[in-house]
Amino acid sequence: MARDSLRDGHGRLIEDLRLSVTDRCNLRCAYCMPAEGLPWLAREEVLSFEELARVVALLAQMGVVDVRLTGGEPLVRRDLPVLVAMLRRIGELRELSLTTNGLLLERDAPALVAAGVDRFNVSLDSVDRERYAELTRRDALPRVMCGLRRLAEVGCPGPIKVNAVALRGYTEREVLPLAEFARQGRFEVRFIEFMPLDADRAWQRERVLTGAEVRAAIDAVHPLVEEPREPSATARTFRFADGRGRIGFVNPVSEPFCGDCNRIRLTADGHLRTCLFSLNETDLRTPLRAGADDDELEQIVRAAVWRKELKHRVDEPGFIQPERTMSAIGG
Numbered sequence: 655m656a657r658d659s660l661r662d663g664h665g666r667l668i669e670d671l672r673l674s675v676t677d678r679c680n681l682r683c684a685y686c687m688p689a690e691g692l693p694w695l696a697r698e699e700v701l702s703f704e705e706l707a708r709v710v711a712l713l714a715q716m717g718v719v720d721v722r723l724t725g726g727e728p729l730v731r732r733d734l735p736v737l738v739a740m741l742r743r744i745g746e747l748r749e750l751s752l753t754t755n756g757l758l759l760e761r762d763a764p765a766l767v768a769a770g771v772d773r774f775n776v777s778l779d780s781v782d783r784e785r786y787a788e789l790t791r792r793d794a795l796p797r798v799m800c801g802l803r804r805l806a807e808v809g810c811p812g813p814i815k816v817n818a819v820a821l822r823g824y825t826e827r828e829v830l831p832l833a834e835f836a837r838q839g840r841f842e843v844r845f846i847e848f849m850p851l852d853a854d855r856a857w858q859r860e861r862v863l864t865g866a867e868v869r870a871a872i873d874a875v876h877p878l879v880e881e882p883r884e885p886s887a888t889a890r891t892f893r894f895a896d897g898r899g900r901i902g903f904v905n906p907v908s909e910p911f912c913g914d915c916n917r918i919r920l921t922a923d924g925h926l927r928t929c930l931f932s933l934n935e936t937d938l939r940t941p942l943r944a945g946a947d948d949d950e951l952e953q954i955v956r957a958a959v960w961r962k963e964l965k966h967r968v969d970e971p972g973f974i975q976p977e978r979t980m981s982a983i984g985g
């Protein structure tokens with residue numbers, strides 16, 4: 655059943671959903687989680703696969719065509735491929751992608767690809783074992799590398815992207831090794847500016863290593879050529895002038911792309927967020943569990959989406975960091 659498309663009060667068409675399947679994680683990246691972890695949601699607070707699939711099916715009827723599974727670490731959610739297969743049966747969906755830290759990819763890549771994940775983003779902040787452990791607080795680089803290799807062997811339809819958060823004081827030394835990794839041609843590396851969504855609340859503007867700075871450092875050694883940018887794409891992408899690989903930059907702090915934002919997010923406990931930095935969110939779980947029908951849920955979603963923020967105010971005085979941090983939102 656088709657429903658009217660989903661638009662916000664600023665005229666933007668909403669077509670992309672980031673779906674968090676858990677708030678739990680097996681890493682402790684300094685820019686995201688505290689060393690001791692966070693108080694996890696109780697199991698009954700987290701939406702079941704049936705509840706997730708119902709919300710996605712409804713949103714798909716309203717024109718959401720791209721769904722990205724995230725978390726926390728989505729692969730720690732038991733039987734994730736079962737959810738993927740359930741979502742794949744929703745005919746209106748165009749693309750199903752997944753963001754993971756890669757620790758469990760060696761185990762899960764074949765089942766996830768077979769169930770229908772089209773594209774993978776794997777987070778990797780350093781290709782040096784000690785430096786990786788320093789930032790993520792786990793000595794897990796060899797496992798991630800095995801996972802990446804496994805994923806490449808299995809072969810998924812879309813490109814495999816490798817994401818690194820760019821932190822001043824840490825990432826400068828990682829830039830060229832990661833660029834060399836991209837130049838091997840199998841993975842597209844993307845640098846993401848550090849955002850004020852860390853649980854330690856240590857974010858400062860000065861700690862953002864901007865995409866322009868990273869790009870200049872790479873370009874000085876391996877010249878880059880910019881590629882045309884697709885509307886609502888979050889990344890600016892470049893190819894190496896000598897044809898060896900691609901690289902991208904997601905610059906939410908220095909070059910916000912809110913004007914083209916077509917995304918909404920659903921937290922693992924069923925709260926709809928219309929911006930990463932939203933200070934308000936809309937509870938879908940309570941009506942869902944109270945027996946609301948699809949028309950009632952549609953009205954709640956439409957009202958929330960209508961109020962989608964025009965833009966984030968990260969770089970403005972008076973910015974307020976949301977209570978939920980990245981792993982509890984679903985980045």
Ligand code: SAM
Pocket residue numbers: 679685686724725726727728753754755756775776777817818819846847848849850851852980981984985
């Ligand atoms: N655990 C998975 C992972 O790390 O890929 C999925 C969830 S994680 C929250 C999604 C993405 O958000 C990762 O690429 C991570 O590096 C990024 N991220 C986390 N905290 C961030 C922050 N404060 N600023 C920018 N990116 C951040």
Ligand code: SF4
Pocket residue numbers: 679680681682683686687725726727755777980981
């Ligand atoms: Fe876990 Fe991903 Fe946050 Fe790292 S960025 S702590 S892997 S949720």
